[in-house]
Amino acid sequence: MQLRCPACSSSDLRPASAHPGDTWTQRKLSRAYRCRKCGRRSWRLDRFLLGLMLASILVLATPLLVIAYHLMWGNDRTQPAQTFKNATTELQQKANTGDTSAQIELARQYTEGDGVLANARQASRWYAQAAAAGDREGQYRFGMALLEGSGVVQDYRAALNWLKLAADKHHARAQFALGQMYYEGLGTPIDKIAAYVWLSLAAAQGLDDATRLRDQVLNQIPADRIMDAQERARELHARLSADAGTETPHAGHTGPKPKP
Template sequence: MTRVCPKCGSDQIRSAALHAHDGVRRMLLYAPLRCRECRHRFWVFSPLKPLLLLAGVGALIGVTTWFALNQHPAAMPATHVPDSLPHTRAAQGDAEAQLQLGLRYAEGDGVIQNNKEAAKWFALAARQGLAEAQYQYGLALLEGRGVVQDYRAAFSWLEKPAQRGYAKAQYSLGELYRYGTGTAIDKARAYLWFNLAAAQGVDAAAKARDSLVWQLKPEQIAAMQEEARQMSHNAAAPAAAPD
């Protein structure tokens, strides 16, 4: 059965981590999910959980009984739990691991959700030039998540991946130009970045671009369209060059 987000209606749903404050009833009977689009966290009833709980209680009783009957404190073998979090690689400077760790702290995926930790790892990976990390760190600065809100710094970090062709950053940069956040209002530049993001399939960017058409002169639109074509051509040129 396809799950949809009750907040935005998206079907891009993933499992979410349990939090200490979720409560025993939810932990025992429900499963946490998170929307990939709006990051809304919600719960669905999990019919398997009561069965697993009963099975676990039965297993515990069986083990306890076995120890009592044998009348000796035999030590159970230690269970090795693999460390699935990329802490070691991140601490050693691996930018991709730093990004993944930041995303996990931002979403509470396998760890307690912590915006400050998320921003710290995003910043480390961003300084190594990772486009997604620069985008995430820019958003953290823009929204004040785990860091002091700083519009100008947010603009600077979002501009870096946008210029390299990162579609989500291009859309965000268009919004900053559109409303004058961290920079002066420039509807023509907003149109440019929306146009670039829309060309990569960002639907919201296409709608935002079209909403600006009536606010610009024809020559401004033509100039921005030409600049967008030139930027796209320059970005594609290295990939198209022969070996």
């Protein structure tokens, strides 16, 4: 921007020297100019000197700001991390003693990277230990790891076996996964009747996905086999309920009838 005299607006200015009566700001942070037309002296801030001063202030103030930040908030940021580390260590100790709940939670943390680095292999290892101890959630999770090849070598047949153990204990998601495997022929020959039976049990526990797939499978079962499929679903439901000593919703088909 072109400099102009504040009195006459002339741009014909020349540098001028500072006077003893000038203020500190005029002498240290400004440059003096004199108008050749009207003779008036004026000042303009020296942007270079102003920027240099601000930079110096920032350089000097930064260490103080860092110290103040750590004094005020540093402990608050490290305390939760330390607390979580202690909790994870305690969980690890419980898991090592055979506590299946701790093993499942530790596996979940490794699966989701919750407080630890995500590690599918470690997750499947802890799920396997819980599964071997007879925990139905562990059996379901380890079966799914085998089905998907997550942290372990993919093995459909082994996945089917572990999922069936969990499904026999009324694990709805395991029953749904088992029904899908029979429907798609993963680890077993395709068996629409078996698929319908397991999907019916999962649907009886309120799984909407199982209900939709069950009705789809039903439309693919020969009409003369439908009654047999529904009877097998009722019998298995009654047997598993008796084994568990619980009463659960009826597993027989109550959805739409198959297409002719």
